Amino acid sequence: MNRTFYTPSIPRRDFLVGSLAGAGALALGTQITTRTATASTAAPNLMSSTQTAPFSLPNLPYADTALEPVMSAKTFSFHYAKHHKAYVDNLNGLVKDNAELSALSLDALIKKVAGDASKAGVFNNAAQVWNHTFFWNSMKPGGGGKPTGRIADKINASFGDFDKFKTAFSDAAKTQFGSGWAWLIEDGGKLAIVKTPNAETPMAQGKKCLITLDVWEHAYYLDFQNRRPDYITAFLDKLVNWEFAEKNLG
Ligand code: MN3
Numbered sequence: 703m704n705r706t707f708y709t710p711s712i713p714r715r716d717f718l719v720g721s722l723a724g725a726g727a728l729a730l731g732t733q734i735t736t737r738t739a740t741a742s743t744a745a746p747n748l749m750s751s752t753q754t755a756p757f758s759l760p761n762l763p764y765a766d767t768a769l770e771p772v773m774s775a776k777t778f779s780f781h782y783a784k785h786h787k788a789y790v791d792n793l794n795g796l797v798k799d800n801a802e803l804s805a806l807s808l809d810a811l812i813k814k815v816a817g818d819a820s821k822a823g824v825f826n827n828a829a830q831v832w833n834h835t836f837f838w839n840s841m842k843p844g845g846g847g848k849p850t851g852r853i854a855d856k857i858n859a860s861f862g863d864f865d866k867f868k869t870a871f872s873d874a875a876k877t878q879f880g881s882g883w884a885w886l887i888e889d890g891g892k893l894a895i896v897k898t899p900n901a902e903t904p905m906a907q908g909k910k911c912l913i914t915l916d917v918w919e920h921a922y923y924l925d926f927q928n929r930r931p932d933y934i935t936a937f938l939d940k941l942v943n944w945e946f947a948e949k950n951l952g
């Protein structure tokens with residue numbers, strides 16, 4: 703697997719670029735498209751790309767070994783290279799003969815089919831593409847711990863202090879029964895923690911997502927087996943990307 707290193711000097715990256723039609727488009731690390739952002743507006747909500755179907759598997763924002771030993775390359779080889787890719791492939795198959803859905807960005811597509819039982823397959827795969835891309839960006843090598851700056855102020859104002867936030871986030875992630883996600887979102891100017899089952903995502907309801915943690919068993923089983931609480935603690939202490947959260951505040 704090629705290694706794709708995150709380059710902080712690149713202000714903005716489009717993740718949903720390229721085409722499955724391109725030979726080798728899915729080979730990891732082969733398709734970094736950069737664009738010079740008009741700057742300080744650089745709130746790279748990477749999941750709001752205007753790219754339409756067919757979607758391609760976005761590059762990881764770091765090497766697949768970069769989060770070791772907490773999250774192993776072996777986990778990425780399944781979770782990213784197989785699970786995430788399968789959602790991309792399934793979604794492309796489901797929308798390829800649907801002109802209306804094929805014309806939409808991923809973001810718009812998710813919002814369009816949310817709640818429509820006849821489009822549950824499209825929703826599940828589209829939302830899982832978005833959620834996983836958001837999840838990879840919610841982590842970074844050497845991340846975790848107590849944030850500083852604007853995101854810290856928001857957390858303190860919304861939860862009392864960082865420890866109270868940590869407890870609330872951990873509880874949500876632990877108590878999401880079965881598969882799903884724990885989220886830090888901004889809602890009405892305040893931060894809130896929500897948990898969602900399966901592919902459900904707060905962005906479908908227009909909420910501003912700041913950070914997410916995948917609590918599907920496939921996210922942690924190879925590294926933590928059944929110990930979901932240890933995985934949650936490791937995410938908060940060693941992986942969470944507070945700069946990404948702060949950028950998402952806008
Ligand atoms: Mn997953």
